[in-house]
Amino acid sequence: MTVLVQSMPWQRTAAFSLSLRSGVQAEPDDRGGLSGLVCEIVQRGAGSQSSRDLVAIQDNLGIDRNSGVSTAMVSFTCAMPADSLEPAIDLYADIVRRPHLPADQLDDARMMSVQELRSMEDEPTHRVMRRLRELHYGDRLGRSIFGTIEGLESITQDDVRNHYVDHYHAGGAILAVAGNVDVVDVVEWAKANFGDWKTGTAAPLPEPTGKATYEHITSPSSQTHIGFAFESIPYGHPDYFKMRAGVGILSDGMSSRLFDRVREQRGLCYTVSASCHSLKHCGGLFGYAGTTPERAQETLDVTLREIEHLVDDLEVAELDRWKVRIQSGLIMEQESSASRASSLASDWYQLGRVMTTEEIESDIESLTLEDVRNYWLNHPPADYRIVTLGPDPLVVN
Amino acid sequence: MTVLVQSMPWQRTAAFSLSLRSGVQAEPDDRGGLSGLVCEIVQRGAGSQSSRDLVAIQDNLGIDRNSGVSTAMVSFTCAMPADSLEPAIDLYADIVRRPHLPADQLDDARMMSVQELRSMEDEPTHRVMRRLRELHYGDRLGRSIFGTIEGLESITQDDVRNHYVDHYHAGGAILAVAGNVDVVDVVEWAKANFGDWKTGTAAPLPEPTGKATYEHITSPSSQTHIGFAFESIPYGHPDYFKMRAGVGILSDGMSSRLFDRVREQRGLCYTVSASCHSLKHCGGLFGYAGTTPERAQETLDVTLREIEHLVDDLEVAELDRWKVRIQSGLIMEQESSASRASSLASDWYQLGRVMTTEEIESDIESLTLEDVRNYWLNHPPADYRIVTLGPDPLVVN
Structure with missing residues (x-):
């Protein structure tokens, strides 16, 4: 222990x-x-x-x-x-x-x-x-x-x-x-x-076995619910924050691209978001959008296009906004013993060490637009897993 | 302003x-x-x-x-x-x-x-x-x-x-x-x-006009969802904490009566809870339970019986546990500027003044079992409003 x-x-x-x-x-x-x-x-x-x-x-x-x-x-x-x-x-x-x-x-x-x-x-x-x-x-x-x-x-x-x-x-x-x-x-x-508790083996996690696929669940819902995912790197990966910054530009906050371009500018859906998830040795980017059946196809198409074209027009202002959000979050974490305890445990499990708030702040601060662009150029989204629920299936390429 | x-x-x-x-x-x-x-x-x-x-x-x-x-x-x-x-x-x-x-x-x-x-x-x-x-x-x-x-x-x-x-x-x-x-x-x-913003009238709220009633919404859901409510006093009422302590004994925490007696001891439902809601001049106790259609009738009956018989066997230990919970909550509020700002605004609107944390602590601390018992004896639940959603309606007396 x-x-x-x-x-x-x-x-x-x-x-x-x-x-x-x-x-x-x-x-x-x-x-x-x-x-x-x-x-x-x-x-x-x-x-x-x-x-x-x-x-x-x-x-x-x-x-x-x-x-x-x-x-x-x-x-x-x-x-x-x-x-x-x-x-x-x-x-x-x-x-x-x-x-x-x-x-x-x-x-x-x-x-x-x-x-x-x-x-x-x-x-x-x-x-x-x-x-x-x-x-x-x-x-x-x-x-x-x-x-x-x-x-x-x-x-x-x-x-x-x-x-x-x-x-x-x-x-x-x-x-x-x-x-x-x-x-x-x-x-x-x-x-x-x-101190005297018995120890035991904690076997490493198996490798992931997911593959690209599309599945539709037919339901008479008044909404179409869309989930999508693709492989990404876990928290312990040296490039993690470069990947994470891109996800932040896509989906952290109301000035993020998915919210602004899919919801606010095109009015395609009420909810659209993407976030990263980490297991110890693998991870994924998971996205969700909920909309009317009529707008569902366009919502899916536009959302994936925004993700795939993230690097086309990255701006420093977007990266800076994301940095401020992360830093505000770190300040707020300092005011919650529960959040801090969870971060300690998660750091230890994922990284084998604890990152101080100052260390995260400095890693975030030093990220450049080039870092983010290079990461996303070299790791474009691929092999989508897509699930929809609603009256009709969508067309997935 | x-x-x-x-x-x-x-x-x-x-x-x-x-x-x-x-x-x-x-x-x-x-x-x-x-x-x-x-x-x-x-x-x-x-x-x-x-x-x-x-x-x-x-x-x-x-x-x-x-x-x-x-x-x-x-x-x-x-x-x-x-x-x-x-x-x-x-x-x-x-x-x-x-x-x-x-x-x-x-x-x-x-x-x-x-x-x-x-x-x-x-x-x-x-x-x-x-x-x-x-x-x-x-x-x-x-x-x-x-x-x-x-x-x-x-x-x-x-x-x-x-x-x-x-x-x-x-x-x-x-x-x-x-x-x-x-x-x-x-x-x-x-x-x-x-400073130079125009003022305007803020008309007082109208009187509530609800009445005792039962309504069922037929739905092919695999669960039966039960909501119930009855009139109660608002936050600004001098007896508020006496009422609130009773609700806390019923539903605050896992050792509360509804959780313990309806869920844990009888295994009737996965979720059961009650809480109070305040408008400025009136209020209500709102309860919810979700269970299988087979157990729904008994869940409703047992839940209302627990509320109606709250005073039969009140124990000091129950009141003390509730006091600790409230006081822990107040300590945690001191660590969140957002919670404190919301409390300031809500106090001012509901009471026309702000209660300090110390004042609330002392009001809570001085509550006796007699206070709680007398309040609930003199204000028994009445005129239930009940709504259910599920395959079949329930019997409501």
């Missing part, structure tokens, strides 16, 4: 993010949803506390908490008044190390997961982006964090126990803490709680 | 909320959506800046911005690095005082509003809560901020201009600023920008 601590003495709060290598990519093929279900069940009683005691203690400590799974990780994140940090770390050590995994809660937790999945499927945007992710990364890396109905329904108590035993351990784990804390204290609390 | 400033010198950011009396309740009956459309169009060019210049300047200042309408107000909220505050206030003075209201942008802005409305209608939860609000408050106060298709389609350039002239003025306006700012500077900037 790696412990990362950043003291932010101007805060009154503290926050932590505790991440273990129990993401959805570790699930057996026919048990989609197991990782999320185990994340839920470990919180239903642990150490000397029942399920109800646990939530009562958390509420009494004033903990604003979240938990969830991603491709690689399960994460428990908590923000709280700084005084509550020590007992909160104790409590989460119980949760991840000494959960009761009560067999009589399995059906109930399963039913909640099935309902959550079904309510997600009621949302067309979610359906499109879920399918797009599957197509982009392929089988294991593209799995939805919500699982599948079949997977959830076939999970047994043995599955829960085996998954817990195999994936809840100190190997590859990260405890990131930020806020009004004393670094020495935090390290001591972490040692006391996790 | 009232100017409210709170200096938070430990911050690097500043934020403001500029609110004018141009909410949806001021719209003509057959122009649903006009208020939101005017809010959009004033931002499409103002002072010496074109629409594109405006967004470029905002992006260059690193402003994280939002705008939107509520029942009574239109609000423009911005968070930014503290250095950007002065030019940002200048810019928003242009937007609200010297907008171009370009006639050639009306159709485009209208189309965006129609699309936004349609995409909201694709979401069953939104449809239920929108209809519930109409039933709870009645015609004018219950209007949706998204308007109606018919209203949006009939809006003319004259409507836009008249609405702007009638409702964008200093009467009832509030500029609330918080963050790393000098109070004297801010007052000076506000005077320079708004």
